[in-house]
Amino acid sequence: MKRQLLSGPYLIWMGLFTVIPLVIVLYYAFTDSLTGSFTLKNIASLGTYLPIFLRSVWLSLLSALICLVVGYPVAWTIAQAKPSHQRFFYLLVMLPMCISFLLRTLAWVSLLEDTGIINRLLGSVGIGPLKLMRNNGAVILGMVYNYLPYMIMPLYTVIMKIDPRLIEAAQDLGCDSAQVFRKVTLPLSLPGIVSGLTMVFVPAVSTFYISQKLGGTGSTLIGDVIESQFKAAYNPNLGAALSLALMVLVLICVAVMNRFTGDDESVATL
Amino acid sequence: MNRTLRVMGSRLLLLCLALCLLFSGCSRTDTPAQSSGKTTINVYNWGQYISDGTDGYLDVNKAFTEETGIEVNYITYDSNETMYTKLKTGGSSYDVIVPSDYMVARLISEDMLLPLNYDNIPNAQYIMPAYRGMAHDPKDTYSVPYTWGCTGIIYNTKYVDEADVGSWDLLWNEKYSGKILMFDNPRDAFGVAEFCLGYDVNTSNEQELRACADLLKQQKPLIQAYVMDQIYQSMEHEEAWIGVYYAGDFIQMQWENEDLAFCFPEEGFNLFVDALCIPKSCQNKDAAEAYINFLCRPDICGQNMDYLGYSVPIEGATEYMDPEMVANPVAYPDDATLARGQAFLNLPAETSQKMDSLWLEVKTGGSGSHVLIYGIIGVVLVIVILALVLISRKKKLKKRRAMYQDK
Numbered sequence: 001m002k003r004q005l006l007s008g009p010y011l012i013w014m015g016l017f018t019v020i021p022l023v024i025v026l027y028y029a030f031t032d033s034l035t036g037s038f039t040l041k042n043i044a045s046l047g048t049y050l051p052i053f054l055r056s057v058w059l060s061l062l063s064a065l066i067c068l069v070v071g072y073p074v075a076w077t078i079a080q081a082k083p084s085h086q087r088f089f090y091l092l093v094m095l096p097m098c099i100s101f102l103l104r105t106l107a108w109v110s111l112l113e114d115t116g117i118i119n120r121l122l123g124s125v126g127i128g129p130l131k132l133m134r135n136n137g138a139v140i141l142g143m144v145y146n147y148l149p150y151m152i153m154p155l156y157t158v159i160m161k162i163d164p165r166l167i168e169a170a171q172d173l174g175c176d177s178a179q180v181f182r183k184v185t186l187p188l189s190l191p192g193i194v195s196g197l198t199m200v201f202v203p204a205v206s207t208f209y210i211s212q213k214l215g216g217t218g219s220t221l222i223g224d225v226i227e228s229q230f231k232a233a234y235n236p237n238l239g240a241a242l243s244l245a246l247m248v249l250v251l252i253c254v255a256v257m258n259r260f261t262g263d264d265e266s267v268a269t270l
Numbered sequence: 271m272n273r274t275l276r277v278m279g280s281r282l283l284l285l286c287l288a289l290c291l292l293f294s295g296c297s298r299t300d301t302p303a304q305s306s307g308k309t310t311i312n313v314y315n316w317g318q319y320i321s322d323g324t325d326g327y328l329d330v331n332k333a334f335t336e337e338t339g340i341e342v343n344y345i346t347y348d349s350n351e352t353m354y355t356k357l358k359t360g361g362s363s364y365d366v367i368v369p370s371d372y373m374v375a376r377l378i379s380e381d382m383l384l385p386l387n388y389d390n391i392p393n394a395q396y397i398m399p400a401y402r403g404m405a406h407d408p409k410d411t412y413s414v415p416y417t418w419g420c421t422g423i424i425y426n427t428k429y430v431d432e433a434d435v436g437s438w439d440l441l442w443n444e445k446y447s448g449k450i451l452m453f454d455n456p457r458d459a460f461g462v463a464e465f466c467l468g469y470d471v472n473t474s475n476e477q478e479l480r481a482c483a484d485l486l487k488q489q490k491p492l493i494q495a496y497v498m499d500q501i502y503q504s505m506e507h508e509e510a511w512i513g514v515y516y517a518g519d520f521i522q523m524q525w526e527n528e529d530l531a532f533c534f535p536e537e538g539f540n541l542f543v544d545a546l547c548i549p550k551s552c553q554n555k556d557a558a559e560a561y562i563n564f565l566c567r568p569d570i571c572g573q574n575m576d577y578l579g580y581s582v583p584i585e586g587a588t589e590y591m592d593p594e595m596v597a598n599p600v601a602y603p604d605d606a607t608l609a610r611g612q613a614f615l616n617l618p619a620e621t622s623q624k625m626d627s628l629w630l631e632v633k634t635g636g637s638g639s640h641v642l643i644y645g646i647i648g649v650v651l652v653i654v655i656l657a658l659v660l661i662s663r664k665k666k667l668k669k670r671r672a673m674y675q676d677k
Contacts (some may be wrong), residue, residue, distance in 0.1 A: 007352045034438070034619060054648040061651070114448075115509045132495065220634050228633070232351040232455065233626045234358055259659050261448055 028240035042241035049225060049242065053249065056222040059136060060204030063143035067151040067200045068193060070144065075155035075192075076185075079162075086160075093152050096145075105142055105213050112138060112214070134216035142210035143200075150199040158192030159185070194257050201257075202250055222246055310341040311365040311557045314353065316544070317499045318345040318519065319368065321577035335565050340557045348498040349455040353503045357382060363551040366556035371406040371543045372457065374413050375616030383412040390559035393445040393566035393584075401583040404543060406614060413545035414562055417580035419459065419517045420487045420603065420611055421540040423533045424501075429511040438535045440512060441483075447492045451504060451513035454496035456629035457614060458540070459486060462514060465537040471612050483628040487635060496633065505530060516542075517600050521579025529621040532600045534607050541611030543583070 032039040078089040096104060111117050112133035119129045132138065162185060170180045170207075208223030220241060229239030304417040313331075323329030345364075350373040356362065357377075369377060377383050388394055394414055401415040423440055429449070434440055441450055441462065453459040454502045463482035464471045473479065494510050502519070504510040506526040520532045532636030546562045548555060564570055575582045581601050582588055588596045595601065617625070 217490050234355040
C-alpha cells in the first residue's frame with residue numbers, strides 16, 4: 001500500500017497534464033468551430049486527409065526500417081567493444097542530441113539546398129546543382145538523422161545483456177556465424193528492435209518541422225496539417241480531430257509491433 | 271620574457287575578474303529600482319518590422335524606453351492569421367499589436383480591440399488625411415496607421431528574363447519551376463489568384479474561391495516553398511529567383527543583393543495599411559498609447575521607415591529620411607501605379623473559414639495519381655502486417671505443440 005502511495009505524485013501529474021488535456025482534445029474534436037455545438041463534421045472530414053496520413057506512416061515506417069538497418073551494426077559493435085570504449089562510443093551516439101533538434105535540421109537545409117554547401121562543392125567540379133532536398137527522400141534523411149539515437153540506445157542495451165555463453169554454446173554445437181546471428185542473437189535482441197522501431201516511428205509519424213524544412217510542397221505530413229490548424233487557421237476543432245486520429249493510428253501501430261515480441265518476453269516500449 | 275608574459279596574463283585575468291565583479295555589483299544594485307518603478311508593455315509586431323538599431327539606424331524601442339522609462343517587451347509574428355490565433359486562444363496579454371487593414375476590421379467586428387484615447391496620442395494630428403477614416407476603421411476609433419505599402423513580385427535580374435516580367439503569370443511560369451516562392455497565408459495567396467483571374471479581391475463567391483484554389487493547385491508543383499519571412503534568406507542567397515512579398519521588405523532585401531528587382535503586376539496588387547491597435551487583453555493602456563504616440567512622432571516615424579523601407583502615413587516624417595528612400599519608386603509609386611492597388615476588406619466569418627479550408631486543400635492535396643499510389647501502399651502494408659501477425663501466431667502454435675510432444 002505504501003509503495004503505491006509513492007507513485008502518487010506521478011499519477012497526479014499524469015492526471016493534470018495527460019488525462020485532462022486528452023479530454024479537452026476529445027471535446028474539441030466533436031464540436032463545431034463556429035457555433036461550439038456537438039458535431040461529427042470534423043471526424044467525417046478526416047477521410048480527405050487519408051493520403052496525408054498514409055504518407056506520414058509510409059515515410060516514418062521507412063525511416064524506422066532504415067534506422068534499424070543502420071543502427072543494428074552500430075549497436076552490435078558498441079556492445080562488443082571494451083567497456084571503457086563502450087562509454088565513449090555511447091557518448092558519440094548521444095552527442096548530436098545535445099544540439100537543438102531544430103538547429104540540426106536547419107543545418108541540413110544549408111547543406112542540401114540548391115545553393116548549399118554540397119551543391120557548391122559539386123558545382124566547383126562541374127556537376128550541376130542536384131535536387132537534393134524538397135522531396136520525400138530528404139524528409140526520410142532528416143528523420144533517420146534525427147531519430148537514429150533512439151534506435152541505437154535500446155538495441156545497445158538489449159545486445160549488451162545477451163549472455164555470451166549462449167553464443168559460445170551455439171558455436172560449440174556447430175553453428176556458423178550467420179546461424180548464430182539468425183538463431184541466437186537476432187531472436188534475443190527482438191525486444192530491442194521492437195522498442196527501437198517504436199521509438200523512431202512514433203516521433204517521426206507526428207513530426208512537422210522536418211517535412212517543412214526538408215520536404216517540398218508535396219511532402220506535407222499530418223503533423224504539418226495539425227500545426228497549421230492550431231497556429232494559423234484557428235480551427236482547433238479540426239486539429240483536435242486530426243490529433244485524435246493520429247493517436248489511434250500510433251496506438252494501432254505500436255500494438256502490431258508489440259505482437260512480434262511474443263507474450264513471454266517483457267518489452268520495454270515507450 | 272616568458273615569466274613577464276605569464277605575470278601580465280595573470281594580472282589581466284585579475285583585472286577582468288575585478289571588472290566582472292564591479293559590473294555584476296552595479297547591475298545588482300540597479301535591478302530593484304528598475305523592477306519597482308518601471309512598467310513594461312508587450313508589443314506584438316510582424317517580424318523585421320521595426321528599426322532595431324542595425325547598421326547604425328535608430329533603435330526605436332530603446333529610444334522609447336530612454337524617453338519614457340517604459341520597458342518594451344517586443345515579440346514578433348509572421349502573419350495576420352498567426353497573430354489572430356494567438357489573441358483568440360488567449361493566455362498571453364499584449365498591449366500593442368500591428369494588424370493589417372482587413373484584420374483590423376475582423377478584430378473590430380469580433381470586439382477584440384479597445385477604443386483609443388486620442389488625448390494620449392497628440393501626435394495623431396500628423397496622420398495624413400488619406401490615411402484617416404479608412405474603410406477598415408471608418409471613425410479611427412481603434413487604429414492608428416503605422417505603415418502602408420504594396421505587394422508585388424520580387425525577382426532576380428540575373429536569372430529571370432525581363433520579357434517574362436510584368437504580370438502575376440510569372441509565378442506560374444514553368445521556366446522557373448522550383449525557384450518560385452509563394453505567400454504562406456491564405457488571404458495574400460488567394461489575393462494573387464484573384465488578381466490573376468480578374469475577380470474582386472474581397473469576393474465571397476464560393477465558385478470564384480474554388481477557381482482560385484484550383485489555380486493555386488496548378489501552381490503548387492512549380493513552387494519551391496510557401497514562405498513568409500524566410501523569403502529574405504532565400505532571395506538574398508539566390509536559392510529562389512522569384513518571390514511574392516511586401517514592397518518594404520523588398521527594399522531591405524535589395525540592400526543585401528543588388529540583383530533583386532520589384533514589379534507591380536499589371537493586373538493589380540494589394541495596397542495595404544498596417545495599423546497600431548490595442549487589444550482587449552491590454553494590461554497598461556496608458557503606456558500602450560504612449561508607445562503609439564511615440565511611433566507617430568514625425569522624427570521617430572521618419573527614422574523608423576528609413577530603415578524599414580515601408581511607406582510613411584505621417585506628415586512631415588519624410589523630412590527626417592534619406593532623400594534617396596523618399597524618391598524610391600517601390601516605396602512611393604506614382605499615382606498611375608497606385609491606382610491599380612486594391613485594399614483587402616474584412617470577409618464574413620463563413621468566407622474566411624471557406625478560404626482557410628480551401629487553402630488547406632491547396633497545401634495538402636496531391637495530384638490524383640499520388641493518392642492512388644499511397645492508397646495502394648497503405649493496402650499492401652496492412653496485408654503484409656496481417657500476414658506477419660498470422661505467421662508468428664502459427665509458429666507459436668507449432669512451438670507449443672512441439673513442447674507438448676517432448677513431454
